[in-house]
Amino acid sequence: MPFAWKxxxxxxxxxxxxxxxxxxKKVICRCGKTIKLGRRYDETFLNIHVKGKGCLAKQGVQSILNFYKPISKL
Structure with a gap:
């Protein structure tokens, strides 16, 4: 079994x-906001955003990303 990296x-x-x-070091939350992470692939700042008042996904507001796909830059 390979080493499970956190x-x-x-x-x-x-x-x-x-x-x-x-x-x-950058993700998009379900509410549509861009979250800058502290380390590579560390979910701590995403968890802080979700637990705070800034995340609308917890309140049931759907993101625009549910209806449109992000386009890739050529």
Whole structure:
């Protein structure tokens, strides 16, 4: 069994409020806000955002990302 690393892309992608991983230190929450992470793939700042008043996904507001796919830059 390979060593399970706490800060991995797979673990962050399974987070219930992570809508999209932009870079190693930047994710988009389900509410649509961009969250800058402290370390690579560390979910601590995402958890702080979700527990605070800034996250609208906890209040039942759907993100615009549910209806439109982000386009990739060419």
């Amino acid at each position: 800060y991995s892309k797979e673990r962050l992608a399974k987070h219930p409020y992570c809508a999209h991983i932009l870079r190693m």
